[in-house]
Amino acid sequence: MAANSVDGVYNLAIDYGVDGSVPAGTPAGVEKLAYVHRVYNAIMGGGFDFAMEVIDANEFDRAVEGFRYLDLIEVANLLAELVGTYGGPDYDEEKEEVFDDLINESSLVIDAYRRKAGEVPSDFGL
Numbered sequence: 001m002a003a004n005s006v007d008g009v010y011n012l013a014i015d016y017g018v019d020g021s022v023p024a025g026t027p028a029g030v031e032k033l034a035y036v037h038r039v040y041n042a043i044m045g046g047g048f049d050f051a052m053e054v055i056d057a058n059e060f061d062r063a064v065e066g067f068r069y070l071d072l073i074e075v076a077n078l079l080a081e082l083v084g085t086y087g088g089p090d091y092d093e094e095k096e097e098v099f100d101d102l103i104n105e106s107s108l109v110i111d112a113y114r115r116k117a118g119e120v121p122s123d124f125g126l
Helices: 006-019 028-054 057-069 073-085 093-103 108-119
Strands: none
Touching: 006 028, 006 108, 028 057, 028 073, 028 093, 028 108, 057 073, 073 093
């Protein structure tokens, strides 16, 4: 599958997310999608607590930015709030449940990516 196809770009972003780094010169949309996948895949693989243990704070910030870029504003805002209050007295487990419900929608990220790639294909090198 070619890296400049819609599916190829998506898979490339997943690979960058796993690695935790994005090469210089990567199109902005791919970079943002990779940051989303860095956090999204950690949460999906081990839950929110696991992600908080293995993901750096700056990576969460970039993921929040990526979710906003993909127009997943509610997900972005909840993630930012949960990360900001994690381990403290203001942490709201009910909000984590809402976040889990949103993020566990099976095609959430890929659908948002496809919409955005259709709107701004150059951001993804398409």
